[in-house]
Each structure stands twice: as C-alpha cells, then as structure tokens.
Amino acid sequence: MYQAIPYSSSRPWTTRPSPPSAMAEAAVKTETAEAAASREDAAGVERAVSESPVVVVGRRACCLTHVVKRLLQGLGVNPAVHEVADEAALAGVVPDGGEAALPAVFVGGKLLGGLDRLMAVHISGELVPILKKAGALWL
Numbered sequence: 548m549y550q551a552i553p554y555s556s557s558r559p560w561t562t563r564p565s566p567p568s569a570m571a572e573a574a575v576k577t578e579t580a581e582a583a584a585s586r587e588d589a590a591g592v593e594r595a596v597s598e599s600p601v602v603v604v605g606r607r608a609c610c611l612t613h614v615v616k617r618l619l620q621g622l623g624v625n626p627a628v629h630e631v632a633d634e635a636a637l638a639g640v641v642p643d644g645g646e647a648a649l650p651a652v653f654v655g656g657k658l659l660g661g662l663d664r665l666m667a668v669h670i671s672g673e674l675v676p677i678l679k680k681a682g683a684l685w686l
Contacts, residue, residue, distance in 0.1 A: 588631040596653045599627040600683040604637065605650035606630065611662050612650040618665065619652075622675065624683045626652075655681030 595602045601619060605612030607630045619626045631637075637647045652659045654677055659665060668674045678684040 589635070589637075592629055592631065592637060595627055595629045596656055600655060600681045601626040601678065602653040603628045603650055604631060604653070607632070609650060615650050615652060615662055615665060618669065622669075622678065622684065624678055626683075654678065654683065 592602075592604055595604075601624050603612060603615050603619070603626045605615070605628065612628065612630075616626060616628055631649070634647065634649060637649075637651055647658060648661045651661060652665050659668065659677070665674070668677065675684065
C-alpha cells in the first residue's frame with residue numbers, strides 16, 4: 548500500500564528561478580518556433596487547398612471540425628482535413644479583406660466559409676451542385 552507524503556506549507560521550494568537573460572532567450576526561441584510552425588501550417592494549408600477538391604481546415608481536436616467532416620461524409624464526399632494551431636495559417640489562402648474562422652471549408656480551391664455558411668448552403672440545397680462542380684461528388 549502507498550503511504551502519503553505529509554504536506555507542509557512552511558517548507559520553502561528548493562528550485563532556483565532562472566536568471567532573466569535565460570528567460571528572455573527562452574521566450575525568443577519560443578516565439579521563433581511558433582512563427583516557424585505558423586509558416587509551415589500556412590504552406591500546408593495552401594498545398595492542401597490546391598491538391599484536394601474539398602479541404603476542411605480546423606483546430607486540433609475541435610468538435611466543429613468533426614461536425615463539418617461528418618456532414619460532408621454524409622453527402623458522399625471524403626474531405627481532406629488539415630489541422631492547424633490558429634487562424635494565422637489561413638492568411639495566405641483567404642482573399643484580401645476576407646475573414647475566415649475555423650473550421651474553414653475550401654471547395655474547388657475557393658473559400659466556401661465556416662460551419663455556419665456550410666450549413667446555410669446545405670439547407671438551401673446549393674451545396675450538392677457546388678460539390679459536383681468542384682469534382683468532389685459524382686452523383
């Protein structure tokens with residue numbers, strides 16, 4: 548059986564804080580790594596949009612991305628799903644002045660919109676012809 552370690556709030560922590568210069572260097576390295584990851588995400592999104600007829604771009608483990616994917620699969624489309632960290636990855640793909648929220652749906656290389664736009668187009672009956680025109684649906 549395990550034995551509990553007694554807790555004492557009067558006991559000081561034994562770790563020493565990092566010097567300020569080391570903390571600043573670590574922050575710069577983190578910012579550089581995040582910028583590189585964002586550039587890689589943006590390049591990956593551009594490549595996926597140009598290669599696939601239907602691409603869903605969403606955050607990692609996002610439930611809305613799952614909903615978009617299931618809706619499209621229910622119509623017989625197998626979308627490519629590209630997971631990114633944030634909206635910065637969409638900067639090179641979205642036209643100037645356009646806003647895109649995640650998840651973003653690209654059909655035929657063009658931004659269709661987010662989940663709300665996808666649902667509106669589906670309910671109005673315009674989604675299937677758009678998917679046929681893009682070559683994602685053969686019915």
